[in-house]
Amino acid sequence: MTTHEQFAEDLPLYALGSLAGEERAAVQRHLAECAACRRELQRLEGDMALLALSASGPAPPQRARQRLQLAIAREPRPRSVAMRRPWWTLAPVFACAVLALFSILLWRENARQRDRIEIWKAQAEQNQAALQQAKDVLALLTAPDAMHVTLVAAQSRPQPAAKAIYLPRRGSLAFFASNLEPLPPQKTYELWLVPAKGGAPMPAGMFRPDARGNAMLLMPRMAEGIEAKTFAVTVEPEGGSATPTMPMVLVGAGQ
Amino acid sequence: MAELYDRYAPVVYSVALRVLADTGAAEDILQDVFMQLWRNPAAFDATRGSLAPWLAVIARHRAIDVLRKRRPESDLEDVVVSVDAGLDSATERRQALEKIRAALANMPAPQRQALEMAFFEGLTHVEIAARTGEPLGTVKTRIRAALLALRKSLRA
Numbered sequence: 422m423t424t425h426e427q428f429a430e431d432l433p434l435y436a437l438g439s440l441a442g443e444e445r446a447a448v449q450r451h452l453a454e455c456a457a458c459r460r461e462l463q464r465l466e467g468d469m470a471l472l473a474l475s476a477s478g479p480a481p482p483q484r485a486r487q488r489l490q491l492a493i494a495r496e497p498r499p500r501s502v503a504m505r506r507p508w509w510t511l512a513p514v515f516a517c518a519v520l521a522l523f524s525i526l527l528w529r530e531n532a533r534q535r536d537r538i539e540i541w542k543a544q545a546e547q548n549q550a551a552l553q554q555a556k557d558v559l560a561l562l563t564a565p566d567a568m569h570v571t572l573v574a575a576q577s578r579p580q581p582a583a584k585a586i587y588l589p590r591r592g593s594l595a596f597f598a599s600n601l602e603p604l605p606p607q608k609t610y611e612l613w614l615v616p617a618k619g620g621a622p623m624p625a626g627m628f629r630p631d632a633r634g635n636a637m638l639l640m641p642r643m644a645e646g647i648e649a650k651t652f653a654v655t656v657e658p659e660g661g662s663a664t665p666t667m668p669m670v671l672v673g674a675g676q
Numbered sequence: 677m678a679e680l681y682d683r684y685a686p687v688v689y690s691v692a693l694r695v696l697a698d699t700g701a702a703e704d705i706l707q708d709v710f711m712q713l714w715r716n717p718a719a720f721d722a723t724r725g726s727l728a729p730w731l732a733v734i735a736r737h738r739a740i741d742v743l744r745k746r747r748p749e750s751d752l753e754d755v756v757v758s759v760d761a762g763l764d765s766a767t768e769r770r771q772a773l774e775k776i777r778a779a780l781a782n783m784p785a786p787q788r789q790a791l792e793m794a795f796f797e798g799l800t801h802v803e804i805a806a807r808t809g810e811p812l813g814t815v816k817t818r819i820r821a822a823l824l825a826l827r828k829s830l831r832a
Contacts, residue, residue, distance in 0.1 A: 430816070430820065431816075433819055433820045433823045434794070434801055434816060434819060434820075436823075437794040437795055437819065437823075438740065438794075438798060438800075439794045439799065439800045439801045439804070439819065440800065440801070441800045441802070464827070465823060466733070467729070468823060468826050468827055468830060469733070469736075469795065469823075470729030470730070470732050470733045471729060471772050471773065471776050471826075471830065472776055472791075472795055472826060473691050473729070473732035473733055473735070473736045473795075474687060474691075474728060474729055474732045474769070474772075474773055474776075475773050475776040475777055475780070476690050476691050476693075476694035476732075476796065477686070477690050477773070478689070478690040478693050478694060479689075479690075479693070480685070480686045480689070481685050481686065481688075481689035481702070481703060481706055482699070482703070484703075485685070485689070485703045485706050485707065486681060486682075486685070488703070488707055489681060489706070489707055489710050489711070490678075492707065492711055493677065493711070493714055496711070496714065496715070
């Protein structure tokens with residue numbers, strides 16, 4: 422039976438590499454289970470490293486250095502090159518991709534906005550035209566210097582007359598009168614709407630004719646949705662009345 | 677790498693030359709050891725020892741492999757050398773080496789020869805016994821005694 426002491430004796434030889442075959446294998450087996458011997462082996466190896474260091478001889482020739490440099494130059498760089506690129510070296514690539522995507526989105530959004538603007542422009546132009554027409558109509562109707570000519574049957578004298586244009590669903594009303602008799606002071610003409618569903622006549626606005634007997638009411642305040650049976654004009658005290666004062670100066674029924 | 681080479685090439689070369697006694701073969705070892713270190717710098721574990729003794733041990737292993745015409749047995753990574761004495765500074769190293777040389781000079785010639793044959797020529801104790809004509813036990817004892825003497829001188 423081989424004891425620890427025997428192995429311990431063989432250890433220096435093992436460390437030197439002087440054991441071979443079964444002797445060597447036996448020491449290896451013992452080392453695997455003996456911490457003390459492993460420590461001793463370590464110390465022996467340390468001692469022998471110093472022994473190796475003691476073998477100082479001549480320095481290697483310069484050509485050996487050049488040879489190594491050549492070999493290293495031919496060698497692909499180890500590790501550092503083979504190493505995976507750290508993630509942040511890809512950051513510019515990601516940034517570019519994000520920017521590109523962002524640009525495409527912006528471009529598309531921009532195109533959409535341009536289309537929208539075109540539509541708005543067309544609409545605005547239409548609105549502008551419509552508005553201009555309305556303005557022209559209104560300007561014509563309200564111009565104090567516009568000619569107002571009432572045409573009646575030939576060989577009859579012009580009579581006081583008026584035309585009311587009424588759109589019940591919107592409560593819109595335009596009223597034009599001509600050849601009205603001049604009013605005494607502190608009097609006013611008042612237009613009345615007589616509802617189709619019955620009830621008291623509703624005041625629809627007051628007006629005074631100009632020197633030529635013309636008068637106009639444009640879009641007075643009216644409730645929406647009141648069907649009219651009749652429009653009538655009376656003469657009222659200045660400031661208007663709650664109910665019409667007879668007689669009616671003008672009257673007309675809707676068709 | 678150039679700096680490492682300039683500092684440690686003499687160690688590797690000297691050991692290889694001592695073992696192989698052939699400058700061309702020693703240069704091959706030098707080239708081989710440094711190329712391996714270049715390819716795999718992580719093989720040297722700086723936390724477990726200093727570079728000089730590690731390189732010396734590697735150089736010895738490689739040179740003996742060449743001498744005995746066998747394939748390299750150990751990888752760089754398998755070689756771990758821990759030296760008790762502080763060896764990091766050149767001064768410390770020089771002092772340790774002086775002790776070793778003194779111990780070698782002071783030991784009986786047969787002891788020293790046995791140790792050198794085993795260490796630098798990579799001979800087994802059986803081969804040493806055959807070469808010197810000494811009994812196996814005597815060779816073993818001499819080698820052990822020589823290593824003990826070395827240790828004593830280092831711990832002194």
